[in-house]
Amino acid sequence: MATPASENRLHPAVEALKASGASKVKVAVSDIDGVLRGKLLHKDKFFGVADPYPDGGFGFCDVVMGWDMTDSCYDNTAVTGWQHGFPDALARLDLATFRQVPWDDGIAFFLGEFVNADGSAHPVCPRQTLKRVLRRAEKMGFSVMAGMEFEWFNFLETPQSWAAKKGVNPEPLTPGMFGYSLLRMNRNREFFKALMDEMLAFGIPIEGLHTETGPGVLEAAIGFSEALEQADRAILFKTGAKEIGARFGIMPSFMAKPHQNLPGCSGHIHQSLSDGKNNLFYDAASPRKMSPLFESYVAGQVACMMNFGPMLWPTINSYKRLVDGFWAPVKPTWGLDNRTASFRVIAGSPKATRLETRCPGADVNPYLAMAAVIAAGLDGVEKGLKLTTPPISGSNFGAEHIARAPRTLIETNRIFQQSSIARDWLGDAFVDHFAATRDWEWRQWLDAVTDWELKRYFEII
Numbered sequence: 511m512a513t514p515a516s517e518n519r520l521h522p523a524v525e526a527l528k529a530s531g532a533s534k535v536k537v538a539v540s541d542i543d544g545v546l547r548g549k550l551l552h553k554d555k556f557f558g559v560a561d562p563y564p565d566g567g568f569g570f571c572d573v574v575m576g577w578d579m580t581d582s583c584y585d586n587t588a589v590t591g592w593q594h595g596f597p598d599a600l601a602r603l604d605l606a607t608f609r610q611v612p613w614d615d616g617i618a619f620f621l622g623e624f625v626n627a628d629g630s631a632h633p634v635c636p637r638q639t640l641k642r643v644l645r646r647a648e649k650m651g652f653s654v655m656a657g658m659e660f661e662w663f664n665f666l667e668t669p670q671s672w673a674a675k676k677g678v679n680p681e682p683l684t685p686g687m688f689g690y691s692l693l694r695m696n697r698n699r700e701f702f703k704a705l706m707d708e709m710l711a712f713g714i715p716i717e718g719l720h721t722e723t724g725p726g727v728l729e730a731a732i733g734f735s736e737a738l739e740q741a742d743r744a745i746l747f748k749t750g751a752k753e754i755g756a757r758f759g760i761m762p763s764f765m766a767k768p769h770q771n772l773p774g775c776s777g778h779i780h781q782s783l784s785d786g787k788n789n790l791f792y793d794a795a796s797p798r799k800m801s802p803l804f805e806s807y808v809a810g811q812v813a814c815m816m817n818f819g820p821m822l823w824p825t826i827n828s829y830k831r832l833v834d835g836f837w838a839p840v841k842p843t844w845g846l847d848n849r850t851a852s853f854r855v856i857a858g859s860p861k862a863t864r865l866e867t868r869c870p871g872a873d874v875n876p877y878l879a880m881a882a883v884i885a886a887g888l889d890g891v892e893k894g895l896k897l898t899t900p901p902i903s904g905s906n907f908g909a910e911h912i913a914r915a916p917r918t919l920i921e922t923n924r925i926f927q928q929s930s931i932a933r934d935w936l937g938d939a940f941v942d943h944f945a946a947t948r949d950w951e952w953r954q955w956l957d958a959v960t961d962w963e964l965k966r967y968f969e970i971i
Contacts, residue, residue, distance in 0.1 A: 540621075657731065665682055773837050777871050
């Protein structure tokens with residue numbers, strides 16, 4: 511609903527920018543794959559978009575919701591496509607996301623989201639999809655708190671050098687397997703310092719940054735926050751790491767599994783529910799320190815996480831990470847401080863008690879992965895589900911009585927497309943659109959001739 515003219519007001523960020531004399535502003539929105547698509551706006555254009563607040567908006571070609579990460583247009587979507595002529599969609603900036611980019615001369619930056627012409631939420635916008643789930647959580651009386659962790663490989667490559675190599679043999683930042691290494695950290699201390707200090711100045715506090723096991727692999731834990739803010743931080747962290755890395759001749763990759771014989775890269779999501787004051791997952795009287803609400807939330811994820819599979823494992827490569835013995839959990843198990851479980855319960859103090867969902871990879875769209883895990887947990891709360899199985903002890907990989915996750919995108923996509931739970935939480939329009947984009951991704955893989963095929967068949971067959 512539009513704001514009456516008498517209530518129109520300048521947002522503090524707009525007032526600050528007018529006073530600063532800034533000549534331009536950088537803005538971005540998330541596409542379906544979690545790639546930020548953006549542009550520079552002249553100051554006059556920006557002020558026209560943002561003043562009056564909150565009813566501004568500007569045209570942004572809706573192809574960003576209708577093509578894949580290589581700018582190839584989907585041939586099977588209904589919301590956007592050639593049949594509509596790719597008109598402008600209305601993008602509205604969230605002025606609360608105001609930041610200045612320290613590695614880009616302090617330019618002002620805002621995240622946006624897509625809305626319909628009447629101002630209502632666009633049904634396939636990733637940020638709006640998360641907000642849909644969070645509004646339902648709010649109606650249930652909960653504020654969702656979250657934190658994301660990313661593992662990622664770093665290579666001594668540029669877009670030009672990588673293109674010249676034709677996608678083969680990237681040079682890792684450091685050799686060997688050396689997790690938590692002070693030596694490797696010191697070797698690349700300027701990159702580490704830039705990540706810590708410049709991300710903080712960008713409004714993305716990093717709680718911890720260290721090397722992980724694998725050549726050139728790092729892990730960062732982003733400071734805990736409200737869930738929408740956390741997803742904003744996460745998507746900006748991935749892009750920011752790439753922009754900072756480029757200054758040092760480093761190419762970060764958040765691909766889930768860049769190397770067959772090395773562990774993959776995770777995108778763990780920590781969650782808790784609050785009433786605005788208290789952590790509702792904590793119960794001092796429980797032997798496990800888990801409230802009944804917490805148990806239902808975990809039970810929801812155990813019961814129906816597979817309904818949201820493509821939102822956790824969105825690419826062909828995601829499933830190469832789901833192999834036994836390489837840290838990534840492959841079955842919907844829960845455990846008490848057990849890092850081999852998909853759902854790791856961390857229960858102790860009122861401040862620290864939370865759930866860590868460990869199955870997503872680093873290749874997720876943070877908005878969609880967070881929407882998926884929260885929806886699954888809250889579905890358990892709404893239905894009053896109980897934890898009917900004990901926590902696993904030992905390794906998740908030996909839980910032979912529990913079926914493992916599917917190994918391909920097309921399998922999880924079929925479950926997702928047919929899921930009444932996913933449709934209830936996310937809406938038919940989103941499920942149909944996202945499922946179509948994953949079907950497209952699968953068909954691109956089917957048509958591809960890979961180096962594995964050439965090495966296996968070229969000479970011998």
